[in-house]
Amino acid sequence: MLCTNCGNNLAVYHTTKDLDGKKIEVHLCNDCMVKQFSIENSNSNNNFFNPIISNDSCKFCGCTFEEFSKTGLLGCPNCYDFFRDKLKSVIGKLQGSTIHYGKENFKGITEYEKEFMELNKQLKEAVYLEDYELASSLKEQILKLKDINGYK
Amino acid sequence: MDINNVVLSSRIRLARNIKDMPFPNRQTKSSANYLLDLVLNVAKENLDFETFKMSNLSEEEIATCMENNIISKDIDLNYGGYAISSDETVSIMVNEEDHIRMQCIITGLNLKKVYDIINDIDTVLMQNLDYAYDSELGFLTACPSNVGTGIRASVMMFLPALTISGGLEELSSTLKNLGITIRGMSGEGSESKGYIYQISNETTLGKSEKQIIQEVESAVIKIYTLEAETIDKIKESNDVNLFDTILRAFGTLTNCYKLSSSEYFELSSLTKLGSELGLIKLKHNDIFDELNYAIKPANLIKLSGKYLNELERDIFRANYVKKMLKSEILEDE
Ligand SMILES: [Zn+2]
Ligand SMILES: [Zn+2]
Numbered sequence: 001m002l003c004t005n006c007g008n009n010l011a012v013y014h015t016t017k018d019l020d021g022k023k024i025e026v027h028l029c030n031d032c033m034v035k036q037f038s039i040e041n042s043n044s045n046n047n048f049f050n051p052i053i054s055n056d057s058c059k060f061c062g063c064t065f066e067e068f069s070k071t072g073l074l075g076c077p078n079c080y081d082f083f084r085d086k087l088k089s090v091i092g093k094l095q096g097s098t099i100h101y102g103k104e105n106f107k108g109i110t111e112y113e114k115e116f117m118e119l120n121k122q123l124k125e126a127v128y129l130e131d132y133e134l135a136s137s138l139k140e141q142i143l144k145l146k147d148i149n150g151y152k
Numbered sequence: 153m154d155i156n157n158v159v160l161s162s163r164i165r166l167a168r169n170i171k172d173m174p175f176p177n178r179q180t181k182s183s184a185n186y187l188l189d190l191v192l193n194v195a196k197e198n199l200d201f202e203t204f205k206m207s208n209l210s211e212e213e214i215a216t217c218m219e220n221n222i223i224s225k226d227i228d229l230n231y232g233g234y235a236i237s238s239d240e241t242v243s244i245m246v247n248e249e250d251h252i253r254m255q256c257i258i259t260g261l262n263l264k265k266v267y268d269i270i271n272d273i274d275t276v277l278m279q280n281l282d283y284a285y286d287s288e289l290g291f292l293t294a295c296p297s298n299v300g301t302g303i304r305a306s307v308m309m310f311l312p313a314l315t316i317s318g319g320l321e322e323l324s325s326t327l328k329n330l331g332i333t334i335r336g337m338s339g340e341g342s343e344s345k346g347y348i349y350q351i352s353n354e355t356t357l358g359k360s361e362k363q364i365i366q367e368v369e370s371a372v373i374k375i376y377t378l379e380a381e382t383i384d385k386i387k388e389s390n391d392v393n394l395f396d397t398i399l400r401a402f403g404t405l406t407n408c409y410k411l412s413s414s415e416y417f418e419l420s421s422l423t424k425l426g427s428e429l430g431l432i433k434l435k436h437n438d439i440f441d442e443l444n445y446a447i448k449p450a451n452l453i454k455l456s457g458k459y460l461n462e463l464e465r466d467i468f469r470a471n472y473v474k475k476m477l478k479s480e481i482l483e484d485e
Contacts, residue, residue: 097358
């Protein structure tokens with residue numbers, strides 16, 4: 001599913017919103033989610049989160065990378081999005097891999113998204129293993145898949 | 153030697169979290185309570201588990217649960233809770249380091265069966281909750297050391313011969329290279345007073361659950377073979393001092409007035425080793441598995457039916473162990 005805000009990227013965050021008593025489905029990509037939450041938290045009465053947001057903190061929970069480095073614990077699942085690159089280098093050292101091969105969570109995901117995710121994962125693995133031939137063929141497959149499903 | 157004398161139990165734990173909710177280390181009161189109700193309700197309605205909130209339990213009840221490994225010491229005592237299956241093999245902790253920590257424990261070596269059980273439980277929860285999941289990194293956890301599969305497959309092993317012979321050091325570094333951790337359960341670091349060790353996977357990413365389980369199981373079988381070989385060596389060694397230590401330990405265990413739990417673990421482990429070496433003949437080899445749980449403080453209080461202070465517990469423990477073991481001794485004909 002594409003982001004309902006910008007329409008450019010695959011949505012990673014799904015929620016419903018109350019708008020004048022009507023429930024509206026919202027699907028956001030990573031970029032729009034970050035923007036959305038920085039706005040919401042600045043005038044929020046959501047008492048699930050109690051963050052002090054700074055420029056370099058997770059916009060959901062307020063956790064900074066420095067805090068994580070001290071405690072070894074992240075503040076919320078969305079921290080993985082905010083600190084993805086830095087975290088991946090930590091995880092790579094810790095786990096010897098940054099790719100999940102285990103059980104998958106397909107709840108609420110369409111066939112297209114499933115296929116997209118599968119190819120994307122293979123692509124990341126190919127890049128990781130520096131198999132550029134396989135990577136470029138996977139890139140083509142992804143473009144084709146997007147094309148067939150009407151995505152650019 | 154039977155592998156069941158060496159392998160005590162198989163356990164698998166899965167770590168899961170709910171998306172868009174702060175992890176327990178950053179929860180507010182309302183998010184913690186919301187999450188507790190959410191998960192306990194699903195466990196009750198969809199799995200028919202019995203559910204408990206920590207805030208409703210007495211100190212003794214909590215201590216018993218911890219001694220029986222149903223919950224861990226890291227559970228949130230104000231906003232934590234747990235759900236448990238009717239046969240008590242599966243428990244789901246809420247608000248520990250992660251939102252959800254579910255585990256299944258059975259006796260003997262059978263990680264595949266344990267995984268099948270816990271995987272079904274996980275699938276039911278997954279269908280009824282919104283797990284925090286990332287297509288690249290898998291199931292998201294508070295600590296990145298659990299991210300991905302969120303699995304910890306562990307096997308408890310009784311390794312007196314390897315401990316005494318000093319073979320564990322070398323073994324532990326070999327295992328480390330294979331991504332397997334060995335941890336002493338009642339002592340510091342790799343030394344273990346009760347000779348009981350936990351063998352488990354170190355990493356949770358880059359491999360499937362099946363692969364991780366296979367790696368742990370094959371490590372366990374290797375360790376078992378080594379332990380059996382070492383037992384044979386000790387038998388042949390005719391180590392008079394060791395044999396004397398073992399029989400004296402058995403003597404004390406069955407003839408003392410008071411017995412602390414750490415002393416119990418030391419003496420019972422030597423006794424068990426004695427039975428494996430054929431020095432002591434007992435009717436049931438697994439008698440100590442039962443006793444290991446029964447002699448813990450909260451369980452003793454339950455057994456005696458009244459509150460006991462530390463000294464009273466030590467006296468009760470000595471009597472209980474004596475009674476149980478005396479009926480276990482096989483007389484030579
Ligand atoms: Zn967007
Ligand atoms: Zn966060």
